[in-house]
Amino acid sequence: MDTPKRAGDAPIGVELEAGKNYSWCTCGLSTNQPYCDGSHKGTEFVPQRFSVDESKTYYLCSCKETKNSPFCDGSHK
Numbered sequence: 839m840d841t842p843k844r845a846g847d848a849p850i851g852v853e854l855e856a857g858k859n860y861s862w863c864t865c866g867l868s869t870n871q872p873y874c875d876g877s878h879k880g881t882e883f884v885p886q887r888f889s890v891d892e893s894k895t896y897y898l899c900s901c902k903e904t905k906n907s908p909f910c911d912g913s914h915k
Contacts, residue, residue, distance in 0.1 A: 842866040842883065846900030849910030856893045861885035862908035872898040872908065 843866030850872045854860065861874040865883035868875040874885035886908055890896065899907060901914035 840882070842902035844901050844903075845871045847914050848900065849897035849914070850900050851895050851897050854890045854893065854896050856891055857889060859887060859889050860908075861887055862898060864902065864907070866902050871900055 845866040863874045865878040867877035897910045903913035904911045
């Protein structure tokens with residue numbers, strides 16, 4: 839598998855806390871989208887670790903085509 843599985847066709851709105859670490863699914867196989875659940879094991883994919891500076895609602899990519907990962911940039915359209 840050299841391209842991620844498309845996990846959805848729209849961004850996923852999530853409440854993120856400032857300073858907390860998150861793991862965004864890059865393979866598209868996680869059943870806990872948009873977060874990693876370890877389903878990438880055995881593939882070349884690894885989760886993208888990230889944090890945010892401000893606690894608020896963010897929209898994370900589910901199509902896995904964003905150029906601003908893990909955030910949605912409208913690539914799903």
